[in-house]
Every structure is written in structure tokens, then in C-alpha cells.
Amino acid sequence: MAGKALRGFFERLGNQVTSGVWQLGFAARFFGYMLLHSGTALRRFSLTIREIYFSGVLSLIIILVSGLFVGMVLGLQGYHTLERYGSSEALGVLVALSLVRELGPVVAGLLFASRAGSAITAEIGLMKATEQISAMEMMAVDPIARVVAPRFWGGVISMPLLAALFSAMGIFGGYLVGVKLIGVDEGAFWSQMQAAVDVREDILNGVLKSFVFGVAVSLIAVFEGYDAAPTAEGVSRATTRTVVTSSLAILALDFVLTALMFTGGTAT
Amino acid sequence: MNRSTIDLWVGIFVAAGLVALVFLALKVGNLASFSAAQTYDVTGDFTNIGGLKVRAPVKSAGVVVGRVTKISFDTVSRATPWPRS
Numbered sequence: 001m002a003g004k005a006l007r008g009f010f011e012r013l014g015n016q017v018t019s020g021v022w023q024l025g026f027a028a029r030f031f032g033y034m035l036l037h038s039g040t041a042l043r044r045f046s047l048t049i050r051e052i053y054f055s056g057v058l059s060l061i062i063i064l065v066s067g068l069f070v071g072m073v074l075g076l077q078g079y080h081t082l083e084r085y086g087s088s089e090a091l092g093v094l095v096a097l098s099l100v101r102e103l104g105p106v107v108a109g110l111l112f113a114s115r116a117g118s119a120i121t122a123e124i125g126l127m128k129a130t131e132q133i134s135a136m137e138m139m140a141v142d143p144i145a146r147v148v149a150p151r152f153w154g155g156v157i158s159m160p161l162l163a164a165l166f167s168a169m170g171i172f173g174g175y176l177v178g179v180k181l182i183g184v185d186e187g188a189f190w191s192q193m194q195a196a197v198d199v200r201e202d203i204l205n206g207v208l209k210s211f212v213f214g215v216a217v218s219l220i221a222v223f224e225g226y227d228a229a230p231t232a233e234g235v236s237r238a239t240t241r242t243v244v245t246s247s248l249a250i251l252a253l254d255f256v257l258t259a260l261m262f263t264g265g266t267a268t
Numbered sequence: 269m270n271r272s273t274i275d276l277w278v279g280i281f282v283a284a285g286l287v288a289l290v291f292l293a294l295k296v297g298n299l300a301s302f303s304a305a306q307t308y309d310v311t312g313d314f315t316n317i318g319g320l321k322v323r324a325p326v327k328s329a330g331v332v333v334g335r336v337t338k339i340s341f342d343t344v345s346r347a348t349p350w351p352r353s
Contacts, residue, residue, distance in 0.1 A: 161289075
């Protein structure tokens with residue numbers, strides 16, 4: 001009896017591991033196939049432009065408003081902490097470094113995943129559920145080249161631009177609260193910021209981060225949509241999975257990238 | 269939606285994103301101060317560099333004239349800090 005229960009336990013464990021590995025392999029092959037068949041998306045660039053509109057332009061409002069408020073909160077909180085140590089002029093450094101290095105890419109990525117990633121998954125999943133994907137295959141149109149790849153590239157192109165806009169807006173928000181509202185010296189705010197922020201070390205690494213997040217979120221979104229069970233329930237589950245998985249992926253990748261980028265040798 | 273309207277908005281979006289990047293590079297990162305003016309290498313020899321870091325500013329009369337490019341340990345003249353037993 002105990003042997004049977006033990007056997008059942010190991011069978012379930014083995015089943016979970018093999019299906020997990022199978023899923024990962026499917027995702028990797030899907031990614032490779034999509035990259036190989038991206039020619040259409042890049043040659044007929046209007047397809048990709050359409051997707052940049054849906055995932056980038058329509059995310060602008062939420063990104064700009066959140067960036068402004070995050071910067072304003074950073075300005076307020078940072079000022080009260082820095083003032084205690086008599087270095088409130090360093091507010092510009094605090095706002096700029098935390099936005100450019102971490103908050104810009106990460107928060108913009110999380111917003112992008114919930115605003116655009118979920119929409120991409122729902123759209124592709126619904127196309128699959130209503131058999132539009134199969135219909136395309138019947139007409140000898142490759143759905144990965146025609147539907148999936150433009151959405152992927154649209155997301156990859158949009159994400160770094162959105163993160164840069166988020167950071168710029170946040171720094172503007174920090175400037176509004178710090179300089180205009182509280183009255184930190186304007187010259188010190190900008191000059192200390194300019195002295196501390198390095199173009200290659202901080203800004204370029206931040207852009208690189210947001211690019212990596214863009215690839216991760218877009219890949220997860222299109223894959224979950226393509227992999228969704230073709231039912232109403234399957235699409236809703238896939239949409240949830242997209243948001244959860246891409247948020248976790250962003251936070252985990254952020255840790256790895258930060259460890260690689262900002263701890264090596266020359267970082268101040 | 270109309271094709272040209274989409275193109276217009278995407279154009280505005282990409283331009284705004286690039287402007288934000290340029291703003292970050294110039295106004296926040298102060299890329300403009302890294303001018304391509306003629307410089308020359310100066311090597312210094314110190315017993316202790318304290319907290320000196322690579323890319324720290326080098327100032328002359330208070331004006332930034334360059335950056336520290338490399339810091340290395342002098343193996344010839346300071347190879348043995350204390351006698352070996």
C-alpha cells in the first residue's frame with residue numbers, strides 16, 4: 001500500500017518535471033522559429049508599425065502619468081530622508097539614479113506587461129479559439145510570421161522607448177516637487193545629478209535592461225497566446241499567466257542584470 | 269483606424285522616446301561635457317590612492333580637464349609590502 005502511494009508520488013513528480021521541460025523546449029523552439037520567420041514582419045514593416053501603435057502608443061498615457069507620480073513621490077520621500085543628513089542637494093542624484101537604473105525599466109516593464117502583454121495574449125488566444133489561426137494555415141499563410149512576429153517586434157521596439165519616457169518623466173516629476181515645490185537649489189539639483197550619472201554605466205545599462213525586459217515580456221505574451229487552450233477559459237487563464245509570468249520574469253531578470261551590470265569593479 | 273493616423277502616432281511616439289533618451293544622455297548624464305577636445309596621457313605614482321576610482325574627474329584649477337582612465341598596482345617598486353619569513 002505504501003509502495004503504491006510512493007509510486008504515485010514519484011509518477012506525479014516525474015510527470016510535472018517532464019511536462020515542464022517539454023513546455024520550455026516548446027517555448028525555445030517557438031522563439032527560434034519566430035526569429036527565423038521574422039523576415040515578413042520586418043520587410044512589411046507596416047504590420048509591425050501597427051503593433052507599435054497598439055502596444056506602444058496606447059501605453060503612453062499610463063507610462064507618462066505613472067512616471068510623473070513615481071518621480072514626484074521619489075522627490076518627496078527622498079527630500080525628507082536626505083534633509084535629515086543635511087544633503088538635500090543630492091536629491092537630483094537620488095531621483096535620477098534610482099529612475100534610470102532600476103525604477104524606469106522595471107516599473108515601465110511591469111506596466112507594459114499588464115497593459116500591452118495581456119492584450120497581445122488575449123488577442124492571439126482569441127484568434128486561436130475562433131480558429132482564425134487554423135484558417136490562416138489553410139490559406140498557406142504562416143500565422144507565426146503574419147500574426148506573432150509583428151506583435152513580438154512591436155513590443156521589443158516599444159519597450160525601451162517607454163522606459164526612457166518613464167525615466168525622463170520621473171526626473172521631471174522629481175524636479176517639479178524638489179525644486180519648484182520644496183525649494184531645493186536648482187543648480188545643485190542638476191549639477192550633482194550630472195556629475196553622478198554616467199552615460200554608459202547608468203543610462204546605457206538602463207536602456208539595455210529595458211530592451212531585455214521588452215524581449216522577455218513580448219515573448220511570454222505571444223507564446224502564452226499561441227499556447228492557450230482554444231476556449232474562453234483557456235484564453236482567460238493564458239492572459240493571467242502572461243501577467244504573472246512576465247512580472248516574475250522582469251523582477252528575476254532585473255536582479256540578474258543588476259548583479260552583472262552594477263556590481264562589477266568600476267561602479268561607484 | 270486609418271493607416272496614416274497610425275503612422276503619425278507611431279512617428280510621434282518614436283520621436284518622443286528618442287527625445288527622452290537624448291534628454292537623459294545630455295541633461296541627466298551630461299554627455300556634452302565629454303568633448304572630443306585634444307587630451308594627453310599623464311601618469312601619476314602614489315603611495316596610497318585613497319578612494320580614487322576609474323573615470324573620476326581630473327581637475328586643474330577646479331576645472332575638469334580629464335578623467336582617470338586606469339588604476340593599476342606597481343609591481344616593480346612596491347612588490348613586497350612586508351618581509352617574508
